[in-house]
Amino acid sequence: MKSSLEIEKLRKKDVLNFYRFVKNFILNEYENYSSLIRHFYWRHFWNKKKIEKYLKDKDSILMVAKEGGKIIGFLKGFVDYGGAAWINWLGVEKEFRKKGIGTSLLEEMEKFFKSRLCHFIQWCTERTSLVNFCKKREWHLIGLQKESWCGQDEYLLQKNIDKPHFELWK
Ligand SMILES: CC(C)(COP(=O)(O)OP(=O)(O)OC[C@H]1O[C@@H](n2cnc3c(N)ncnc32)[C@H](O)[C@@H]1OP(=O)(O)O)[C@@H](O)C(=O)NCCC(=O)NCCS
16 A cells, blocks of 8 residues: 655644544553543643644744544654753654654654754653664763653663754844
8 A cells, every 4th residue: 555654733723633643642652651541631732722722833843744634643843942952752653653653753753953053952852762762863861861751761862963052042
């Protein structure tokens, strides 16, 4: 079957579909987190108002992967200050994994951060599988943050994508 994969910024018309997709994803795919924490993250990050806010905020970026028009993956990040950027969520539906979709989402995100003159990206995860995934993509493991967000131990990862743009801070 011919693939019709699209990687794009979330569009306003897709907010409701995305909301349904992401709710299901967060509540079912993050088995490392307790049910309490999964529900907290869903309410905190992914209620409809927050999703609409991400669309309006020029420093937030919410990318989706679509197959045949259906949302099957997502990636969220934001521009911080001083050339820093953060990624804070990535997910691809189980049946579409290991086809390069997660990597494509990350590549598009990097392009966006470079266009905003960010020179490094940070990411925190509790998953050793993600640490290994990132290490193969030029990310460095900075360390383990003990009892950090929601009391979880989280690995801090960093990727430098450009030289610092010193002209920004003159
Ligand atoms: C982490 C995650 C997003 C990766 O998504 P993905 O679409 O499977 O990522 P990719 O396909 O780009 O890469 C996964 C592996 O498949 C391999 N791959 C890519 N295309 C392939 C192909 N055509 N054939 C075989 N293998 C392939 C990649 O090389 C990669 O392996 P590597 O890391 O050893 O190099 C996905 O596993 C996921 O959603 N996990 C659950 C949520 C999660 O853990 N999120 C991160 C914390 S926020």
